Amino acid sequence: MxxxxxxxxxxxxxxxxxxxxxxxxxxxxxxxxxxxxxxxxxxxxxxxxxxxxxxxxxxxxxxxxxxxxxxxxxxxxxxxxxxxxxxxxxxxxxPRKDIRSRDVELWVVADDGRIVGDQAAVTSSDGITGHLHVAGAGLRWRCARRKFREVEFNPRTFTDWPxxxxxxxxxxxxxxxxxxxxxxxxxxxxxxxxxxxxxxxPTKRQPRPVQIELIPVDPTWPPATAAAPTEADANS
Incomplete structure (x- = not known):
């Protein structure tokens, strides 16, 4: 089986x-x-x-x-x-083309109005004023809320030489x-x-080259049947 x-x-x-x-x-x-x-x-x-x-x-x-x-x-x-x-x-x-816009409020540095990069890092008790600790610098920036008009748009383009x-x-x-x-x-x-x-x-195809090769017919040289040279042959 x-x-x-x-x-x-x-x-x-x-x-x-x-x-x-x-x-x-x-x-x-x-x-x-x-x-x-x-x-x-x-x-x-x-x-x-x-x-x-x-x-x-x-x-x-x-x-x-x-x-x-x-x-x-x-x-x-x-x-x-x-x-x-x-x-x-x-x-x-x-030309530039505006797509959409909205009003937003962001944290800024109170002294010069710069937008705070990490909005979540601002500490505030009232949501109107706050402060930001700058890590490694030992600084504490006063912050405030500032209104902005956020606009999403297609930027202007220029003719590009192709x-x-x-x-x-x-x-x-x-x-x-x-x-x-x-x-x-x-x-x-x-x-x-x-x-x-x-x-x-169409390119005219050139004739194939012709070469000549000479191949010895005898397997070894000199032939085995050839007589060995004598002393007289060497002195003549």
Whole structure:
């Protein structure tokens, strides 16, 4: 009976291992399939996406140069021409906005009206006046209650230069190792004159190099059958 139980347990364990192995193989097969599909997307969709992004960077650089030139000679009363990439990427300036407010009473130092940082540390018998012991300093400050208007608000924000669009773009080659485009190395004039078609043109793969290797046919040298040199050979 014991042997039968052990046999059943062994068969069940083997079945569990087979099931786990099949599941693992399926995950591996799915991962290989996903890798192949993604590699195909990089080859097919990648050049189009890169081309569109570089075209956008070129147009932004062109528009920025035009805006700069026009703003240098604006007619009287005209507002400056904005740069499109800054308008699109910067949140812009916003004024302060009050959200809510309330009246509060706080303990302050009676002599100068400074707010006491630890309100609970003030000792008072009437809730109107009190005193605060300054630990380690041997001081005792007279305190009093002071009314405040507590205002919760969004602070004013300012226009923040986000950087030129093309300068922040760095793209890899999609048909080989290395970088295809690094906008941080280009002036805005160079970006405006960018040849997008040439930039995304596939790189022609160079022929594989050919090398020559000489492998001795004889396992050892000199051959075992070669005659040993004689004294006469050495003296000749």
């Amino acid at each position: 014991t042997g039968l139980i052990e046999t059943n347990e062994t068969e069940a364990e083997a079945a569990r291992k087979a099931e786990a192995d099949a599941a693992a193989r399926k995950r591996v097969a799915d991962a290989r399939k996903d890798a192949d599909e993604l590699a195909a997307r990089i080859k097919v969709d990648g050049p189009r996406i890169v081309g569109e992004l570089l075209s956008l960077a070129r147009e932004c650089a062109k528009q920025s140069l035009i805006a700069k030139a026009l703003n240098a000679e604006l007619p009287e009363g005209e507002t400056p021409v904005p740069q499109a990439d800054i308008v699109a990427r910067d949140f812009g300036a916003e 950087g030129s669009f093309h300068e922040l773009i760095r793209l890899p080659r999609l048909d080989g190792p290395g970088a295809l485009f690094d906008g941080s190395l280009l002036t805005i004039e160079a970006a405006a004159a960018l040849d997008v078609a040439a930039s995304v043109k």
